[in-house]
Amino acid sequence: GSTATKGTPAPGRTLTVFAAASLTESFKALGRTFEAAHPGVKVTFNFGASSALAQQITQGAPADVFAAASPATMKTVTDAGDATAPKTFVKNRLEIAVPPANPGKIVALKDLANAKLKVVLCAPQVPCGAAAIKALGAAGLKVTPVSQEQDVKAALTKVELGEADAALVYRTDVKSAGDKVKGIDFPESLKAINAYPIAVLAKAPQAALAQEFTQLVTSAPGQQVLQQAGFEAP
Amino acid sequence: MKTISASPRGRVPWVLLVPALLGLAFLVLPLAGLLIRTPWPTMGTRLAQPEVRDALGLSLFTATLATLVCMVCGVPLAWLLARVSFPGLRLVRALVTVPLVLPPVVGGVALLLVLGRRGLVGRWLDSAFGITLPFTTAGVVLAEAFVAMPFLVISVEGALRAADLRYEEAAATLGASRWTVFRRVTLPLVAPGIVAGGILCWARALGEFGATITFAGNFPGRTQTMPLAVYLALETDPQAAIVLSVVLLAVSVAVLAGLRDRWIS
Amino acid sequence: MKTISASPRGRVPWVLLVPALLGLAFLVLPLAGLLIRTPWPTMGTRLAQPEVRDALGLSLFTATLATLVCMVCGVPLAWLLARVSFPGLRLVRALVTVPLVLPPVVGGVALLLVLGRRGLVGRWLDSAFGITLPFTTAGVVLAEAFVAMPFLVISVEGALRAADLRYEEAAATLGASRWTVFRRVTLPLVAPGIVAGGILCWARALGEFGATITFAGNFPGRTQTMPLAVYLALETDPQAAIVLSVVLLAVSVAVLAGLRDRWIS
Amino acid sequence: MSLDAHLVVRRPAFDLDLALTAAPGEVVALLGPNGAGKTTALRALAGLAPLSAGFVRLDGTDVRALPTELRPIGMVFQDYLLFPHLSAVDNVAFGLRCHGARKGAARDQARDWLSRVGLSGCEAKRPGELSGGQAQRVALARALAVRPRLLLLDEPLAALDAHTRLEVRSQLRGHLADFGGVAVLVTHDPLDAMVLADRLVVIESGRSVQEGPPAQVARHPRTDFVARLVGLNLYRGFASGHTVALDPGITLDAAESLDGPVFLTFPPAAVALFRSRPDGTPRNLWRTRISMIERHGDRIRVHLDDPLAVAADVTAAAVAELGLIEDSQVWAAVKATETHAYPA
């Protein structure tokens, strides 16, 4: 099957969406909705790390829409002139993820400062790490993690496998992990909300469709799908 | 009548057996860990998903093609490094290891810089021939070949260096040109090394992730290979990721167990 | 007096030279792309950053240690696969390639499942000896060794298969035990193959990213190797990532160019 | 050390089935045409070729289950098999070190052995830098250095120049005489075999066809191979008294009087050729055809074929005088006193 699809043009028009990996499930659902509403149009997704997608776009990737997991990565694209006027379409909030049994007996953010606990945070370079620093700073806490993870999924994995007693991750991630981790909400998370921007790209081959897709994402039905996955309205 | 073995080749010495078994356990136990965690009941339904089959097929196809590309270019390159002396040989030999050390994602970026639509060579390919490589299946093959070729080159070069040069001399006295010597004497003599290199190359290409996703993107059916599918599955459903990995493993182990002994003997 | 070469070894045939040069260009051009994009003026300040030096030092240290671990276990394992026949040999040989095919992140997960705090073996290590491997430098070494060992094993096995067994027979008639034969005859005879395998192993360990970050995490000075630093730099500052990659490359090319020819000759 | 072995090695197109015994101190030479199984027999003794059946007893103990390295052997291979990564002296020291000698001591002894085979000065050379003959001498020194009790030599002198060969041969003889072990020697040179061996075992197609002390084998060959080796014409026949009836219907008179199946031999030099039927009545006289004439150094060998294949040595003068040419008819005569018969 793989050879057959190679280079074969879609029968109708194809909309290409570059989206952060964390949007995979919700965007796939939105894509199906979009296709249903636009017969003959096929939506193809390129999910990956926002930063890698940004690299691809600045190197001339033929994309129509870019949905990033942080304003910073979107900025590298707009700075390069490949997109203008990004819009925030969802926000994401931190939660404390702990193993279901909660061996560290964690109930609030300040418990993470306990030096005996193995806490993992995201690296400061990635959005969830930046958010964690903001939240901890707001709470005036100093937490020494055992690891600064490359992305939020890596942090979550550590908790799922019981390697870490706690991690600061997004609500959406806690939600997608189901019953393998327990999420603990904490008030300071309001101080560290991460925004997801979306933009139509400057050289989009299907600019009109791209515009419609971003409208779908920001529309009420679109927001409903996203909020089911744990995102919050912008 | 049963053959009595008259040449029992001594005991396998402990000092070799113990580290070998340790090494084997180290390589195989994590796999056991994975297998224990695999949600077997869902296996069937996963395998039935067309996306999984697409990804698996694409992986096998691109890895095999990438291995062919590597063979065609890499074996001659290894020969050049092992048999011809030219100025700068040492540097070239060290440069060949570059893609090995380069974090694959950076390798993907580097490929974009050269072969991307705005890249050094890619710009020209685009304007002259209308060829763009990124985000195509051909791009996947290139990304995999870039990452996997050094494995082939280095192990084949090692095999060439260990080969007895005098057979090549004998072939020359029989009127064989260097090409004939290469084809009819050198290649068969270092066949085990080439098989080993090919396996390394194929397996590395099959497992390649970073350079592929960066250079070729992650489009199902076109550039989404199994490792990419695993990566996305990890985002949404870690169990599914394990299942996909196990499928990839099972297929590759089966292919290797099936093919390799045929090549070797 | 200058030596007149009386044995000009024919021309290098085109059919070998062209693909070899193509292959070389393919491997080296992306590097050139990187170098062109490198913001050279900032190089000095980057290198002066203690974090970069830490990461580089840690990378070299762990890759070297991982290579040693792989040598100690992997060479005997390769010998076992090449010289001893036992039931299940084919399967074991195929299983050895598993870590090669496994997407490294999944490899890291698999390692956690076995050697993590709650892992099959890790649980016992923890309770009996108080040893936990994840998030430690030892964990980095293990993760790198896990990913890199197959390269060593497979290329050494290839070299062993290509070696002339009769020298080992001759050694046996002189009273050499299998261990002595291995140490004093087999090893020196396949030295080029072992060097090649060692290089593959070291380079792969040096460039290892996925399994390391998954199993050992990412903490500057303790588990943050260069590839991890590069990856994180890519998130915020692609230029910095390129600089770091180039540093990693320069160091590894220098090490390889310096050491390898010494081993080879 | 005594040897008592029954070596059975089965291969798709070849079977070795050889009983081999040797008393302590005895040197046994294996002779036989190319591909007869001599190397295979040595390899079986060394434990390098698996026995399909049979046994190898050294001093009464069966060592069949013993791996090669535990057998008290030394072996010189037909193609030397010097370790290419070790210098000559380290090649020789290898076995000594395997038998527990310290590095320095082993090297000293090895140097000693090298000088005994005339290679002082080549100590540091790698096998790739040795000439063929030098390599063979290193291989010999390497095998002798471990002072084996069963010494297996596969054409150990084949690559040596004529003079060195004489020297190494006489050294080897001294060495073999000294040591109480058994030596099994493969050689193609009848002189080597005669000089070095106490007993010859002739193998053809994997089977022993004749055994005995060198002189006896040389006098009483029992196969064409041995006959040619020692330079005799050999025939099978049926004797009644002095008269032996050969297969092609010819009768010859022999010096011995026997009855029943016999072998009959005479040297090529005992054959006289005549253009026409000679006068007198030499009884061993027949008409025959010259199939080939060869010059060997200063003597000329004439091959006769019909009715009896005979080699005759004549002088160049005779060839010229008689005008011998290939395909012509001549009369051949052999004196009965030079014709030798013994029971088959």
Place this chain on the structure above:
Amino acid sequence: MSLDAHLVVRRPAFDLDLALTAAPGEVVALLGPNGAGKTTALRALAGLAPLSAGFVRLDGTDVRALPTELRPIGMVFQDYLLFPHLSAVDNVAFGLRCHGARKGAARDQARDWLSRVGLSGCEAKRPGELSGGQAQRVALARALAVRPRLLLLDEPLAALDAHTRLEVRSQLRGHLADFGGVAVLVTHDPLDAMVLADRLVVIESGRSVQEGPPAQVARHPRTDFVARLVGLNLYRGFASGHTVALDPGITLDAAESLDGPVFLTFPPAAVALFRSRPDGTPRNLWRTRISMIERHGDRIRVHLDDPLAVAADVTAAAVAELGLIEDSQVWAAVKATETHAYPA
């Protein structure tokens, strides 16, 4: 094809400097002790060993700049170097295919060559499954099959059994006689050299020490190596008429009358030994010491050393009668008619 070469190969511990010429059709035998540089000379002719200086002219054209594969050569290596991955027939066919033959034709020819060297039936065997002698014959067939114009043979008969050796030698002779090219043959067997070669070149330490037709070299050896090879005692001396003064202060009478520096030879069999000074006045008589007694087959060789190193062949009866033992004093006499002098 004529050959005119000056081969200079410099190595750390060894120098070859050899002028070698051969007329079309000529067979040149290189003789010399182990390590003399024979193999090196062949490799230099083949273009496998780089010349430090000199030239290799074939029919007048210098082929020094020509790579091995373009030289019209065929080579038999001392250790055969059969391709281990090809069957015997494919080994022989290899060169034919390199010279443009189709696969089928090459195989047919190769089978033909194999049967000529007596190996029909071994076609499908891999080198690892051939015996040493079989391998050597395959190597010979492989080199001959390409019908080279310069044939380089490095001890091509060393591993053959005595009978096969005779056969292959006579075939080789026929072959060499047929073909108009030049053959350079390295051998340790004087008989091979005598039978096969038109001219001998004796090399010692990389230098030619004597050249000439076999018979002349055999009669007039000029170095100890050659003398031993052909079994003569050789001395340097200064002649005045029939009297030759040798270095140790002994004078011997020779058959020839010469003046100036000469070589003097006599065969070991020409030496008579006496317990006490014999009566009469044989002029070539001196008192000497027995250093060693050796049995070679059926004759006994007595080595005398002081004042002149002489080999003497005597009968077993003489040894017993005279009670010859090592280290005892005897009188040695040589008839002047058997003593042969020629200018040095």
